[in-house]
């Protein structure tokens with residue numbers, strides 16, 4: 001017979017379940033309550049009790065120092081969860097729990113003193129309440145990517161829910177200048193003079209459709225406020241925060257965005273995405289194609305020949321003066337793959353450039369007082385004024 005110190009354990013004031021959990025890792029196929037009962041019965045027999053009533057269920061009590069009777073309150077917790085999630089669409093959930101730190105500490109000490117075969121009360125609670133919730137809600141427990149995370153604070157009988165965001169991937173085009181990509185951090189400050197943001201144009205429609213609390217746009221790089229984003233559009237992932245709906249007809253959503261933002265912003269290729277893709281989108285660097293309109297007192301031939309000489313070249317760019325107040329001064333090396341004069345429109349020379357991500361195009365044209373080398377202005381030995389700049393292609397699919 002093993003030397004289970006049931007006598008000593010009983011004096012700790014544990015309920016049958018917490019008693020059984022001390023030996024949770026022994027005897028597969030038993031619940032902790034069954035283990036507890038088995039121990040009590042074994043104990044009664046060992047003491048040779050005769051004619052005495054053995055009632056292990058008498059030890060189920062709210063006063064247990066470890067669980068505090070939390071396992072007897074599943075129905076109440078389940079109703080609280082159901083109420084909190086009433087408005088939310090979800091299929092999967094994950095349960096977490098809080099117990100008093102002293103109780104957890106005490107449980108560790110007791111289990112350690114009795115062979116270290118135990119399991120923590122939190123672990124059992126999360127598992128058992130998870131099963132209870134599956135039955136109660138008709139939803140599925142999911143450890144990896146739950147739609148909602150439920151935390152039961154058994155100390156105060158409070159339930160908290162955190163709804164996972166929905167991510168939607170797409171490409172946006174910005175058809176007008178003067179719109180920033182994302183909202184400005186403080187309303188009324190620097191951004192006040194601009195007409196909204198791509199994030200808001202797309203996000204407000206999505207927020208309405210997904211009935212989310214908020215939204216956040218993660219773009220694959222960004223264009224200047226005064227540059228349009230044309231061509232195949234810029235990849236982005238929109239994060240919908242605490243959405244009440246998760247399944248939405250994305251092609252219908254796309255049409256709705258394009259209808260409501262017509263002439264300013266449009267989107268294509270909306271599909272569901274995930275947090276991992278946010279990281280990939282934010283970190284990826286691809287070549288980009290630009291159209292830049294400049295004013296310079298030079299002939300077509302001079303411009304063509306200057307542009308020819310920077311094709312295939314690495315450009316050295318000290319941090320431009322216009323951004324030097326918010327970025328450290330260093331030299332950036334980026335390659336130009338193509339640079340050609342497309343047309344002349346009166347005083348304007350229209351130039352197309354394909355370059356590495358992060359190439360400063362305006363500076364490549366006007367030279368930034370010699371801080372960018374080589375540059376069109378430097379090669380011509382003339383002043384170059386940039387009149388407009390648009391992104392016309394992002395080469396994320398071709399590479």
Ligand SMILES: [Zn+2]
Nearest residue numbers: 015018064067
């Ligand atoms: Zn207990």
